[in-house]
Amino acid sequence: xxxxxxxxxxxxxxxxxxxxxxxxxxxxxxxVCSITVSEGKTFHLTKITVSCESDVIAKIVxxxxxxxxxxxxxxxxxxxxxFPYGWNPCIGDGTKKIELQVKYPSVGSSATCYGEICGEEx
Numbered sequence: 001x002x003x004x005x006x007x008x009x010x011x012x013x014x015x016x017x018x019x020x021x022x023x024x025x026x027x028x029x030x031x032v033c034s035i036t037v038s039e040g041k042t043f044h045l046t047k048i049t050v051s052c053e054s055d056v057i058a059k060i061v062x063x064x065x066x067x068x069x070x071x072x073x074x075x076x077x078x079x080x081x082x083f084p085y086g087w088n089p090c091i092g093d094g095t096k097k098i099e100l101q102v103k104y105p106s107v108g109s110s111a112t113c114y115g116e117i118c119g120e121e122x
Contacts (some may be wrong), residue, residue, distance in 0.1 A: 012085035013044035013120035021115040032115035034099040037092025051078040055109035063096040
């Protein structure tokens with residue numbers, strides 16, 4: 001039987017930075033929460049979480065540009081997505097932001113939407 005060694009495994013990216021917020025959705029994208037990346041640092045997104053009473057469309061934006069697909073999230077069912085280390089690293093300058101944006105779909109209605117971004121800045 002092979003020897004089993006005990007060792008620590010540290011997942012990357014870690015969630016050392018976090019932003020959360022809420023907003024009442026509209027037919028246009030609005031920012032629920034954002035993180036401004038420090039100058040000379042690289043931000044690695046760990047996860048996003050979105051929860052809304054009504055259907056909602058969400059996306060991730062970096063420095064004003066979409067960096068994800070549009071997620072169609074069914075109302076009343078919390079949604080989480082995880083990202084591997086190295087997925088679309090965001091290099092900061094002290095003003096650039098990673099944002100979680102939401103809106104209601106064309107046949108949807110306004111509701112309070114909650115969101116969270118977690119990640120590691122190195």
